[in-house]
Every structure is written in structure tokens, then in C-alpha cells.
Amino acid sequence: MTAVPPLGPEQRARAWAELAEQSFEVLVVGGGVTGAGVALDAATRGLRTALVEARDFASGTSSRSSKLFHGGLRYLEQFDFGLVREALHERDLSVNRIAPHLVKPVPFLYPLTRRGWERPYVTAGLALYDGLARLGALSEPMPAQKHLTRTGARRMFPALKPDAFVGAVRYYDAQADDARHTLTVARTAAAYGATVLNSAEVVSFLHAGGRVVGVRVRDVETGAEVDVRSEVVVNATGVWTDDIQTLIGGRGRFHVRASKGVHIVVPRDRINGEAGLILRTEKSVLFVIPWGSHWIVGTTDTDWELDKAHPAASRADIDYILEHVNEVLSVPLTHDDITGVYAGLRPLLSGESESTSQLSREHAVARPMPGVIAVAGGKYTTYRPMAADAVDAVADDVTRRVPPSVTENIPLVGAEGYAAMVNSLDGLSDRWGIPRFRAEHLLNRFGSLTPEVLALAADRPELLEPVPGAEEYLMVEMVWGVEHEGALHLDDLLARRTRISIETAHRGVESAEPVARAVAPSLGWDADRVTAEVQGYAARVEAERLSQAAPDDQEADAARIAAPDTRAVLVGRTPS
Incomplete structure (x- = not known):
């Protein structure tokens, strides 16, 4: 594997250009662990691969297991x-x-x-x-x-x-940590050449000659849209599988x-x-x-x-x-x-006959129409064979031979050299002047990439300070999250790149403003944008607290969706 490319603002701009300019063999819709696994499997088989996720990596099921x-x-x-x-x-x-x-x-x-x-x-x-x-x-x-x-x-x-x-x-x-694991799978796919994007929503499918030949993707952050050509599209959207199938048109082979x-x-x-x-x-x-x-x-x-x-x-x-x-x-x-x-x-x-009613404990791969593969079900632990089965099915829709899966032998980024770095934990601690427990904490989140994470603090020693209100984490992890891990919003950082939103009594509200100010230069945020992100995050937390006090699902849902949505995703939303 070559050097791990950062998923940051510059890469995001390049990725959008690649979507418009290149033709792909596999385009994966859905940035949960299954979609990330499909992208990794396809990329390591030598297929030109792209992955698009409407919200954030692991923002659905794959951060909430x-x-x-x-x-x-x-x-x-x-x-x-x-x-x-x-x-x-x-x-x-x-x-x-x-x-x-x-x-x-x-x-x-x-x-x-x-x-x-x-x-x-x-x-x-x-x-x-x-x-x-x-x-x-x-x-x-x-x-x-x-x-x-x-x-x-x-x-x-x-x-x-x-x-x-x-x-x-x-x-x-x-x-x-399911969210960190999913993100790492996606980053590994990018390291093997996949174009990987979050806040990239599929709003329609392109058809020609009775088959799907690509998708139209909207940048959720700017509203810009681009047509993306691909020989096959893989629907790996989990609970949104039926919504995407409706968008494609035609009848699905199974329901979720x-x-x-x-x-x-x-x-x-x-x-x-x-x-x-x-x-x-x-x-x-x-x-x-x-x-x-x-x-x-x-x-x-x-x-x-x-x-x-x-x-x-x-x-x-x-x-x-x-x-x-x-x-x-x-x-x-x-x-x-x-x-x-x-x-x-x-x-x-769930199937349409008794013979398919047992599918809920297994995963299924189907070809609902030419140019589309759907994969759903299964469990988090078996994401890799699910992905391999999906890419095996891709072979009928791409124009060249698809070699067998190799992901059983592909370490995720941060795995290579991890054992040696564990043995050098004291040296890492001494080199950066951080307690041994903090060095160990970083190793168990970033593996052998830990020195690269800490290197961001070489000219900004204040980044080695703990996050206010969440002292298990360092500020350098927040900057790394936006410059290397694709985080675009405060809730990406506080709910998925870290678990501050569930590990602190204030649920991240006390950490929001200092974190927003620390990452603002990397994301180009001005003072108004910092304020908007902090207020939006606080509104999310308040809505969650209100929902958790509601007596039933209907009232809880009404309380939760009252908060402004960080990402204005169009497809698959439940009407309010």
C-alpha cells in the first residue's frame, strides 16, 4: 500500500473533479461499513472505484451498534x-x-x-x-x-x-469503535485508489439501453451536481436500500x-x-x-x-x-x-415468501436490474465477506475479468507496524511529552499512523492539550479529523471521529466551541460559521434530550427531527 492519502478539503475538491472527469467500473452508494468494505474490495481487485455517502461515513447503523x-x-x-x-x-x-x-x-x-x-x-x-x-x-x-x-x-x-x-x-x-473502524475501512479503500466522498448524495440514476450507467450526485455542502458514469452501481445503503431502489425504478429483489x-x-x-x-x-x-x-x-x-x-x-x-x-x-x-x-x-x-423470511439473519446480494447490485442484511462483523460477495456479483456487469477478493490479506491503515509501535510506547510518550496512557489511547485509535497525528502539533503545541470538557481526547485529534478523515461538521467530530457526544454528561456541548475554533482554519470557517456550527450542535443535543424524555416513538421522533439537520439530504427523508 502506498502512503495513506488525507481525506481533507483539498482531497475533497480533487474527488469532485474525478467524479466528473473519470468513468468508473464500480460506484458504491453508502458509506457505512458494508459500502466502505465494497469499495475496499473492489479497489484491491484493481477496479476503478468510487464511494459516495450522502451524510458522513458511518453516520447511520455503522456508528450505532x-x-x-x-x-x-x-x-x-x-x-x-x-x-x-x-x-x-x-x-x-x-x-x-x-x-x-x-x-x-x-x-x-x-x-x-x-x-x-x-x-x-x-x-x-x-x-x-x-x-x-x-x-x-x-x-x-x-x-x-x-x-x-x-x-x-x-x-x-x-x-x-x-x-x-x-x-x-x-x-x-x-x-x-464501529465508527472509527468504518472510517478506517474507507480510508484504506482510498489508499488503494478509490475516490471516496462524504456529503455526496445520489439524487437520480442514469439509464441507457435498459440498464443503469451511472448516477447524478449532489454536493450536500454546496448544492452543485455532477453526472458520474460507472459500469455498475452498488446499492449498500442499509435501511435506505428500498429508497434507493425506488429512485432507480423497477422492482427490488428483496426488501429491508x-x-x-x-x-x-x-x-x-x-x-x-x-x-x-x-x-x-x-x-x-x-x-x-x-x-x-x-x-x-x-x-x-x-x-x-x-x-x-x-x-x-x-x-x-x-x-x-x-x-x-x-x-x-x-x-x-x-x-x-x-x-x-x-x-x-x-x-x-424480509422476503415475499416463506423461503426468504429467514434472510434477516443473513446477508443477501441481488442484481435487481442490469448495472445495479444490491447488498444488505448481515451483521457488522461479517462486513468483509458481504463486500466480497457483492463484488463477485459485479463481474456480470463490468467489461473485464474481475479477479478474486484479496481483502483477507489486506491490513487496514494503521495496522502495519502497530505491534512494533506498541513495544515503543514509552519512546512515543517521551518524544511528544505526553503521558503513556495518552500515547496508548492514540495507538488504539490510529495505530501506526499515531506519529503522523502527533506531527500536526509540531508547530502548534497547544494541540497536545486535552479537549475542554472531554479530557480523554486531545485537540490534535480534532484537527486530524478534518484534515485527514473527512470531517466537515462539528457533529462529525464529536459523534463519530470521537465519542464525546455519548461519553460526557454535557454530550459535547461544552467542547463544541473550542473544537470549532480549533478546526476553523482547516475548514475555512469564519466567526459566523463557527457560531452556526456550535448552535446547530447544541440544538441537536437538546432535541435528543427531549426525545429521550418522550413516552413513545412518535413523540420521540417529533422531538428529534425538530432540530435543524446539519446536512440537507433530499432523498429518503420521512415527510414531516
């Missing part, structure tokens, strides 16, 4: 061994080869609530889970399951009620419905534990996941037919999570303990 890279333990009960095996293989690839700087092992406890049959039942399931993970493992596998008595489980997780369980089993999975999942974030000191928890509920599975200095608790699973861009968590959603997690905690959580809340939409496949 449970942050887990896992096999899907619950799918074993449904005998979906193939899906679990595939996901565990992808977990192994990411932890050991593709993204070791981003995807990390994490222990979980599976509390046992019944004596007798439950322990051997769970033991058998986890033995199969561990066994599937060991098939073809790249290196030393994660630790096998470990059985714990009630006393042993409480030693590892003192917050558990003594009468809520009779013992536990510890097992391992993995986790990642949205299921809302809500998570809450609480400070680490509110739950005394050294591992995650996986809990059964009557509707789904509830995770308690360690997340740096916080815990993530979720998720819900309810149908959502309202605004897709800004799904809203209601008080009913939050109450559901609190009710179920408090069943096992000796010191219950309250609304006052909650630092952040986020809601995401999982794209579930």
Missing part, C-alpha cells in the same frame, strides 16, 4: 452454525491481521440462573463456539470458557446481586425493514465489574459492555418506520434497558447515571 466484533452466540440456538463460523473467522482476522489496533478481545460473563440443566447446556454451546473459533485460527486463540461459582463470579463482577444467579461461565469475544436498537452509556464506576455481561431477556439479549471509562448497556429490538437519519430513543426504550439490567445489579442504575444514549437501525431482510 453494540461495538462488538462477535460470532453471535445466540445464533447457535438457531442452528445457524455457518453464520457463527463465518463471523468468528472474521473476528479472528480482525484481531490478528486486519485491524489489531482497532479490534480487541474482551471477556464476558454468562450468568447462570438455574441449577442442574443450564450449566451443561451453556457449556456445550460455548464449547462449540470456542471450537468453531479455533478452526483455522491465525494465531493463539482467545482463552477458552472458564466455569465460575457464584463466589467466583462475584469476585470478577461484584456488582451482581447474589440472588440473581447461581454461577457463571466466562468466555471471550471482541469489540471495536428497520429494527431500532437503543443503548445507554454510564460511567465505569457505576457498575463494579471486570468483564462484560450477556443477559437474556424475553425479547432479545442484553449486553453490559466495558467501554473505556464507561459501560455500554443494550440493546432493544423494535420496529421503526419513522425518520431513518435520526432514529430517536424514547423514555420507554431507556426504561426497558434499566429495568432489565437492574434485575441483576445490586446497586440499580437510574436515569441520573446515564451519560449518553444512542439509537441505531439494524437493516433486516
Whole structure:
């Protein structure tokens, strides 16, 4: 791989020129993890590739997951061994080869609530889970399951009620910051030659001779439009799949419905534990996941037919999570303990016959008309095989031979040299005069690109100061976000390049103005634009707080969409 090109203002201008001047073999619509994965897969097969995203990279489902890279333990009960095996293989690839700087092992406890049959039942399931993970493992596998008595489980997780369980089993999975991971996949695609753009909305499709031959793209920031020619267009828009199919015209091969999942974030000191928890509920599975200095608790699973861009968590959603997690905690959580809340939409496949009704747990690739490939469904962990399947299908629509996928052997940017840099952590800390914990924090976000991030502070030492109101992050990360990672707005920085919007009690409002002023020179913002960005972000936070106090989905949605939208996207909006 050549040097990693920055996704900044200059690159953005070049990318728009490339869209107008070049003809592509593959144009991907959608900048979530699946779309970014398709762009990477296509680019590394030597195809001329472009990726356009109407909002921001990972602004939909791919920034609002449970942050887990896992096999899907619950799918074993449904005998979906193939899906679990595939996901565990992808977990192994990411932890050991593709993204070791981003995807990390994490222990979980599976509390046992019944004596007798439950322990051997769970033991058998986890033995199969561990066994599937060991098939073809790249290196030393994660630790096998470990059985714990009630006393042993409480030693590892003192917050558990003594009468809520009779013992536990510890097992391992993995986790990642989903938004950062998705962005890194997109940047890796750009490093292999893909033209990558956010705030670039497809507003119509170009047709010739009964096939799609390209798209018309609107710059969401300026309103300018350009026609882009491509031999094939890949629809990787998740919950917007049907909206894009309607825009194309014709009948889709499958339909996608949205299921809302809500998570809450609480400070680490509110739950005394050294591992995650996986809990059964009557509707789904509830995770308690360690997340740096916080815990993530979720998720819900309810149908959502309202605004897709800004799904809203209601008080009913939050109450559901609190009710179920408090069943096992000796010191219950309250609304006052909650630092952040986020809601995401999982794209579930639904077919038109009984034979396709099981698609929701799998992914599907279809060719609804010549020149168009649609890919949807699946789970975050299996984004890479989803992308490979989509590009395999592209072969029927491009004029030259498409070689096999190679992404299994393509490390994401920041992965190469990461292990050596971990061994040199003290030197990195000394070189830049930052505490070791800060150097480690940067390494686990940027990998071997960390020295390049810090180099931005060579002439601006003030950038090595913590972000006001969010001291886990440094100001240099904000400038890097706009100069190298395509951030165009405050919420790009506070909600996705970092997680300040869910990790601070003020949800980023106290950080907004100093961050806006720090990045203003890079983005060409004047004082009025800085004020507008700060006020717009504050309005977003206020709308989210109001929605989270609303009793149901309808009122929560009305409160959330009342805030001005940072990006004036036209297609697929729910009428207000």
C-alpha cells in the first residue's frame, strides 16, 4: 500500500473533479461499513472505484451498534452454525491481521440462573463456539470458557446481586469503535485508489439501453451536481436500500425493514465489574459492555418506520434497558447515571415468501436490474465477506475479468507496524511529552499512523492539550479529523471521529466551541460559521434530550427531527 492519502478539503475538491472527469467500473452508494468494505474490495481487485455517502461515513447503523466484533452466540440456538463460523473467522482476522489496533478481545460473563440443566447446556454451546473459533485460527486463540461459582463470579463482577444467579461461565469475544473502524475501512479503500466522498448524495440514476450507467450526485455542502458514469452501481445503503431502489425504478429483489436498537452509556464506576455481561431477556439479549471509562448497556429490538437519519430513543426504550439490567445489579442504575444514549437501525431482510423470511439473519446480494447490485442484511462483523460477495456479483456487469477478493490479506491503515509501535510506547510518550496512557489511547485509535497525528502539533503545541470538557481526547485529534478523515461538521467530530457526544454528561456541548475554533482554519470557517456550527450542535443535543424524555416513538421522533439537520439530504427523508 502506498502512503495513506488525507481525506481533507483539498482531497475533497480533487474527488469532485474525478467524479466528473473519470468513468468508473464500480460506484458504491453508502458509506457505512458494508459500502466502505465494497469499495475496499473492489479497489484491491484493481477496479476503478468510487464511494459516495450522502451524510458522513458511518453516520447511520455503522456508528450505532453494540461495538462488538462477535460470532453471535445466540445464533447457535438457531442452528445457524455457518453464520457463527463465518463471523468468528472474521473476528479472528480482525484481531490478528486486519485491524489489531482497532479490534480487541474482551471477556464476558454468562450468568447462570438455574441449577442442574443450564450449566451443561451453556457449556456445550460455548464449547462449540470456542471450537468453531479455533478452526483455522491465525494465531493463539482467545482463552477458552472458564466455569465460575457464584463466589467466583462475584469476585470478577461484584456488582451482581447474589440472588440473581447461581454461577457463571466466562468466555471471550471482541469489540471495536464501529465508527472509527468504518472510517478506517474507507480510508484504506482510498489508499488503494478509490475516490471516496462524504456529503455526496445520489439524487437520480442514469439509464441507457435498459440498464443503469451511472448516477447524478449532489454536493450536500454546496448544492452543485455532477453526472458520474460507472459500469455498475452498488446499492449498500442499509435501511435506505428500498429508497434507493425506488429512485432507480423497477422492482427490488428483496426488501429491508428497520429494527431500532437503543443503548445507554454510564460511567465505569457505576457498575463494579471486570468483564462484560450477556443477559437474556424475553425479547432479545442484553449486553453490559466495558467501554473505556464507561459501560455500554443494550440493546432493544423494535420496529421503526419513522425518520431513518435520526432514529430517536424514547423514555420507554431507556426504561426497558434499566429495568432489565437492574434485575441483576445490586446497586440499580437510574436515569441520573446515564451519560449518553444512542439509537441505531439494524437493516433486516424480509422476503415475499416463506423461503426468504429467514434472510434477516443473513446477508443477501441481488442484481435487481442490469448495472445495479444490491447488498444488505448481515451483521457488522461479517462486513468483509458481504463486500466480497457483492463484488463477485459485479463481474456480470463490468467489461473485464474481475479477479478474486484479496481483502483477507489486506491490513487496514494503521495496522502495519502497530505491534512494533506498541513495544515503543514509552519512546512515543517521551518524544511528544505526553503521558503513556495518552500515547496508548492514540495507538488504539490510529495505530501506526499515531506519529503522523502527533506531527500536526509540531508547530502548534497547544494541540497536545486535552479537549475542554472531554479530557480523554486531545485537540490534535480534532484537527486530524478534518484534515485527514473527512470531517466537515462539528457533529462529525464529536459523534463519530470521537465519542464525546455519548461519553460526557454535557454530550459535547461544552467542547463544541473550542473544537470549532480549533478546526476553523482547516475548514475555512469564519466567526459566523463557527457560531452556526456550535448552535446547530447544541440544538441537536437538546432535541435528543427531549426525545429521550418522550413516552413513545412518535413523540420521540417529533422531538428529534425538530432540530435543524446539519446536512440537507433530499432523498429518503420521512415527510414531516
